[in-house]
Amino acid sequence: MRTLARSVLAVVALAVAVVVGGPAPPAMACSCVASTDVEAAAASDAVFVATLVAVELPPPAEIMSSDDPATYTFAVTDVLKGDVAERQEVVSEVSGASCGLELPGEDPLLVFATATSSPISPQPGPGQYYASLCGGTRPLQPGEDLAALRPPPAPSPEEPAAPPATTTTTLATVEPVAPPSTTAVVAPPVESVAPPPTTATALVPVEPAATSPVAVVPEENADRTVAAVAASGLAGGVGILAAGALVATRRAAT
Numbered sequence: 001m002r003t004l005a006r007s008v009l010a011v012v013a014l015a016v017a018v019v020v021g022g023p024a025p026p027a028m029a030c031s032c033v034a035s036t037d038v039e040a041a042a043a044s045d046a047v048f049v050a051t052l053v054a055v056e057l058p059p060p061a062e063i064m065s066s067d068d069p070a071t072y073t074f075a076v077t078d079v080l081k082g083d084v085a086e087r088q089e090v091v092s093e094v095s096g097a098s099c100g101l102e103l104p105g106e107d108p109l110l111v112f113a114t115a116t117s118s119p120i121s122p123q124p125g126p127g128q129y130y131a132s133l134c135g136g137t138r139p140l141q142p143g144e145d146l147a148a149l150r151p152p153p154a155p156s157p158e159e160p161a162a163p164p165a166t167t168t169t170t171l172a173t174v175e176p177v178a179p180p181s182t183t184a185v186v187a188p189p190v191e192s193v194a195p196p197p198t199t200a201t202a203l204v205p206v207e208p209a210a211t212s213p214v215a216v217v218p219e220e221n222a223d224r225t226v227a228a229v230a231a232s233g234l235a236g237g238v239g240i241l242a243a244g245a246l247v248a249t250r251r252a253a254t
Contacts, residue, residue, distance in 0.1 A: 030099040032134035037110070040136030041149045044112040046082030046129050049140055050074035052103050053087075058094060066095035069122030072103070072131075074111060080149045082113075090131045091122040099133045110146070112136040 041047050054073040058064070072090045090113050093100025103109060113129030124130045131137050 029097040030133055032099065035136060037136060038148055040112045041081060043114070044081065044135065045115040046084050046088075046111075046113045047080040047149055048074075048076050048082070048084045048088065048111055048113075049078040049080070049108055049146070050076040050088065050111055051106055051108055065098075066100070067093045067098035067120065067122075068095075070094040070100065071128075072101060074109070077108070078146075080146055081151055085127065089128045091117075091124050091128055092131050092133075093122065096133050101131055101137060102133060103137075104139055108140040110136075110138055110140045110144075 035043075051074065052072060053075050056071040056073075058068040058070065069091050070093070072092065074088050074090065076084050076086055076088050090101075090111065096102040111131060112135045113131040114135070115124065115129060117123060117130040117132075121130065121132070
């Protein structure tokens with residue numbers, strides 16, 4: 001009977017010790033989903049390398065919880081993301097049983113933190129961040145390359161294109177070219193040539209040749225007329241010819 005009573009008292013004492021402030025349960029009570037550093041950095045508002053310099057635990061109380069807030073102060077040596085102070089405060093659950101931070105001694109740490117937390121977790125104050133056991137915070141390995149955790153550089157604003165280089169051409173002074181000298185060609189005086197003398201030709205008036213009147217005689221008297229003219233010798237041979245022509249004309253007409 002005494003052994004049973006002692007066993008019951010031991011169980012009650014252990015329960016009271018846990019509720020009042022006994023040792024916290026092991027961190028395995030918190031279940032986390034594994035993630036890579038790159039995934040943890042993408043889900044974080046601040047990523048930095050630092051050393052833990054101070055821890056502020058909640059004041060002792062009759063009833064304590066594993067998710068009570070604790071404040072961790074870090075000396076920051078390198079900022080990979082976010083706006084981080086040289087002395088940065090981070091709040092978390094006091095116990096790993098509620099996914100609070102579990103940090104080793106003074107080794108450099110790679111801290112992943114957010115600006116807000118879930119409603120059931122400690123809320124960061126002004127200038128503080130929140131971190132948890134599942135957020136990816138871990139000890140930093142010597143010589144570890146963290147380039148993949150840095151965000152890509154912001155694109156610089158486009159600079160206006162420089163104007164094309166202008167080449168200054170110095171124009172040589174060109175001396176005016178004197179016009180070619182002009183030589184006056186003086187033509188020798190031309191003597192006027194007198195026109196050849198003109199010979200005045202006097203026109204001698206030609207007296208019209210005297211013509212003998214031709215008498216028109218009837219045809220029946222032509223033969224006798226011709227004979228008379230020939231006999232008389234008027235106008236010589238001309239009269240004879242004229243008389244013959246007249247006779248021939250008359251005959252042709254008849």
